[in-house]
Amino acid sequence: MSHEEHTAYSYLRQTKKFPNVWCSGCGIGVVMGALIRAIDRIGLLKDDVAVVSGIGCTGRMPVYLDFNTMHTTHGRALAFATGLKLAQPRLKVIVVMGDGDALAIGGNHFIHAARRNIDLTAIIVNNSIYGMTGGQYSPTTPLDQLATTAPYGNIEPPFQVGDLAMAAGASYVARSTVYHAVELDRYIEQAIRKNGFSLVEAVSYCHTTFGRINKLGTAVDMMRMLKENSVTKAAAEKLSPQECANKIVRGVLCDLDKPEYTALYDQVIERAKMGENGKQRTAGGL
Amino acid sequence: MTVKLMQGNEAVAWGALAAGCKFYAGYPITPSTEIAELLARELPKIGGKFIQMEDEIASLAACIGASVGGLKSMTATSGPGFSLMQEHIGYAAMTEVPCVVVDVQRLGPSTGQPTSPSQGDVMQARWGTHGDHPIIVLSPTSVRQAFDLTVSAFNFSEKYRTPVILLMDEVVGHMREKIELPDPKSVERVERGTTSVPPEWYKPYGDSSSDVPPMSPFGAGYRYHITGLLHDIAGYPTQRVDEIDPWLERIQRKIEHGIGDITMVEEDGSDARTVVVAYGATARSARHAVKLARQQRCKVGLVTLLTLWPFPEDVIARVSRSAQRIIVPEMNLGQLALEVERVAGRNKVVRINRANGEMVTPQLILNSIEGN
Numbered sequence: 001m002s003h004e005e006h007t008a009y010s011y012l013r014q015t016k017k018f019p020n021v022w023c024s025g026c027g028i029g030v031v032m033g034a035l036i037r038a039i040d041r042i043g044l045l046k047d048d049v050a051v052v053s054g055i056g057c058t059g060r061m062p063v064y065l066d067f068n069t070m071h072t073t074h075g076r077a078l079a080f081a082t083g084l085k086l087a088q089p090r091l092k093v094i095v096v097m098g099d100g101d102a103l104a105i106g107g108n109h110f111i112h113a114a115r116r117n118i119d120l121t122a123i124i125v126n127n128s129i130y131g132m133t134g135g136q137y138s139p140t141t142p143l144d145q146l147a148t149t150a151p152y153g154n155i156e157p158p159f160q161v162g163d164l165a166m167a168a169g170a171s172y173v174a175r176s177t178v179y180h181a182v183e184l185d186r187y188i189e190q191a192i193r194k195n196g197f198s199l200v201e202a203v204s205y206c207h208t209t210f211g212r213i214n215k216l217g218t219a220v221d222m223m224r225m226l227k228e229n230s231v232t233k234a235a236a237e238k239l240s241p242q243e244c245a246n247k248i249v250r251g252v253l254c255d256l257d258k259p260e261y262t263a264l265y266d267q268v269i270e271r272a273k274m275g276e277n278g279k280q281r282t283a284g285g286l
Numbered sequence: 287m288t289v290k291l292m293q294g295n296e297a298v299a300w301g302a303l304a305a306g307c308k309f310y311a312g313y314p315i316t317p318s319t320e321i322a323e324l325l326a327r328e329l330p331k332i333g334g335k336f337i338q339m340e341d342e343i344a345s346l347a348a349c350i351g352a353s354v355g356g357l358k359s360m361t362a363t364s365g366p367g368f369s370l371m372q373e374h375i376g377y378a379a380m381t382e383v384p385c386v387v388v389d390v391q392r393l394g395p396s397t398g399q400p401t402s403p404s405q406g407d408v409m410q411a412r413w414g415t416h417g418d419h420p421i422i423v424l425s426p427t428s429v430r431q432a433f434d435l436t437v438s439a440f441n442f443s444e445k446y447r448t449p450v451i452l453l454m455d456e457v458v459g460h461m462r463e464k465i466e467l468p469d470p471k472s473v474e475r476v477e478r479g480t481t482s483v484p485p486e487w488y489k490p491y492g493d494s495s496s497d498v499p500p501m502s503p504f505g506a507g508y509r510y511h512i513t514g515l516l517h518d519i520a521g522y523p524t525q526r527v528d529e530i531d532p533w534l535e536r537i538q539r540k541i542e543h544g545i546g547d548i549t550m551v552e553e554d555g556s557d558a559r560t561v562v563v564a565y566g567a568t569a570r571s572a573r574h575a576v577k578l579a580r581q582q583r584c585k586v587g588l589v590t591l592l593t594l595w596p597f598p599e600d601v602i603a604r605v606s607r608s609a610q611r612i613i614v615p616e617m618n619l620g621q622l623a624l625e626v627e628r629v630a631g632r633n634k635v636v637r638i639n640r641a642n643g644e645m646v647t648p649q650l651i652l653n654s655i656e657g658n
Contacts (some may be wrong), residue, residue: 005330013511015520015522034454041372046509047505047506047507047509049506050353050504050505062511063511063513063523066511068353068504068509069510069511069512070351070503070511070512070513071511071512071513071514071515072347072514073347073373073377073514076343076344076347076373076374079339079340079343079345079347079351080312080320080347080348080350080351080354080456081351082337082339082344082348082351082355083309083311083337083347083348083349083350083351083352083353083354083355083359084352084355084504085351086309086337086348086350086351086355087308087309087334087335087351087352087353087355087356087357087503087506088355088356088503088504090505091355091504091505098513108340108341108344109340109344112339112340112344128557131616136348160287169539217539231287260545265330265335265337267564268330269330269331269333271331272327272330272331273331
């Protein structure tokens with residue numbers, strides 16, 4: 001334990017940054033810890049890692065991390081990361097987003113990054129609510145739940161994040177919760193190692209908005225719900241659809257090997273440098 | 287030197303390559319698409335990268351990301367896409383990431399008239415993004431200038447760490463002219479300042495003898511934070527007034543101190559009592575009108591503004607000391623005329639405005655010169 005603490009400590013920026021912005025009991029810190037442990041386990045150099053985020057509570061994660069970090073605009077983190085990855089393909093580019101950030105305002109960028117299968121690792125901390133702005137419903141708020149902008153109950157069906165990513169073309173999709181931190185470590189490690197677009201959905205909670213409005217108790221109560229209300233993919237396959245309906249299914253949802261975008265673009269460069277008949281073209285000639 | 291029959295949009299693409307552009311992200315839109323098409327073909331030949339993004343918001347985001355990765359980056363669009371890019375023009379100004387945005391203006395508002403020219407984005411180019419920020423906006427009048435000002439746009443962008451907008455119009459973008467292009471190797475290129483201090487000393491937004499701190503690309507060993515939040519010299523968010531004020535003053539000052547360098551105007555008899563101040567395709571009509579007027583022994587001057595923002599107010603102030611009348615023709619309802627009036631006084635300024643998809647004709651300007 002003390003060794004783990006020490007590991008995380010060496011990846012955190014020591015100046016001016018703490019205390020952090022998150023409410024005590026928040027799950028985002030667990031995801032940050034899992035990300036650090038995954039990077040440490042792979043043995044990446046800090047200089048070779050970029051962490052890009054959008055806006056919201058999760059968007060604040062990069063500032064604490066001693067990597068190349070970029071806090072961008074609401075929903076657009078994947079688009080910034082796409083440019084960065086193309087410019088510096090050797091960088092491991094990790095994009096951390098909340099559910100509103102990634103799936104509402106950033107939904108278009110999300111499906112297109114997945115479709116391109118560009119080698120980015122997306123981590124969505126899904127707490128089913130807009131936390132920073134005070135508890136408005138998001139694209140993952142469950143039906144009938146209350147939010148400050150759904151005072152009579154939410155009537156919009158939520159996205160299934162994993163299904164969306166798989167349908168759009170992601171190479172690797174996994175889901176776990178902030179209660180299952182060891183599992184998160186492993187999935188984030190696998191996602192970073194994956195050459196292609198990878199997504200880890202870290203199901204979390206927001207006890208200060210969603211939990212309070214829906215009378216779900218403290219952070220500890222909500223953490224316990226993640227434990228009691230989730231099943232592994234293997235266990236879920238033995239359940240009836242009704243039994244599975246409101247469960248969080250944890251596991252690797254897909255792991256495919258497909259052509260990756262920056263590698264394909266390297267082939268474009270090769271083709272462009274050769275003429276149609278295989279002759280070298282004069283580069284940039286007028 | 288190569289002689290070519292070339293379109294303004296093509297000249298922008300070749301200018302970008304001559305300036306060292308290595309990354310383009312864009313979304314198709316009339317009348318700018320030729321720029322993307324040419325760079326999709328040419329960039330990979332030199333190991334550069336082209337990507338067609340899902341929209342204009344993402345396009346400029348990708349450009350900024352690539353610029354942070356160390357590549358000179360550009361996008362091109364027209365009015366509707368330019369509106370979508372405003373969010374990230376602000377982000378680039380705030381984070382001081384160099385990038386070039388080309389807006390080939392078409393008639394608006396909204397979808398407007400995609401193939402008709404306009405100069406309706408002059409104020410949007412200056413103030414389209416929220417918050418006070420400095421910006422550089424250049425506007426070519428010919429195909430050759432489209433090439434040259436694209437090079438200048440990249441150079442200013444790298445030199446001052448700022449987004450630069452190349453404000454074209456549909457006429458200059460689609461017009462073909464026979465032009466002589468310089469050897470790309472002879473084109474002066476400005477590279478952004480880099481750093482060699484020990485990484486723990488590096489301050490991405492300060493700690494420099496210049497108002498433009500050196501910029502290290504991600505991955506070069508200088509790990510730092512970039513944010514659209516107001517930040518201190520280390521790049522970390524701050525709410526301290528004593529950190530915000532110096533930052534705001536510096537980013538304004540870096541452009542203000544460069545005004546002599548950034549301001550590009552062409553003057554022809556600008557000490558006359560009647561002077562036409564024009565830019566973009568309208569400056570071509572103005573040049574012809576001035577020629578016709580002079581054939582009738584009418585004394586008239588012409589000032590062509592290639593730099594629109596920061597507004598060349600010293601030039602206009604000097605012109606207004608001798609001029610009794612300043613004619614400002616524009617393909618809008620009077621946007622840059624507001625600035626000319628601010629400097630020269632409203633009583634001296636005569637506006638000629640057309641915002642219906644037709645150019646301002648030389649005859650319209652000639653009538654005004656003759657006092658009709």
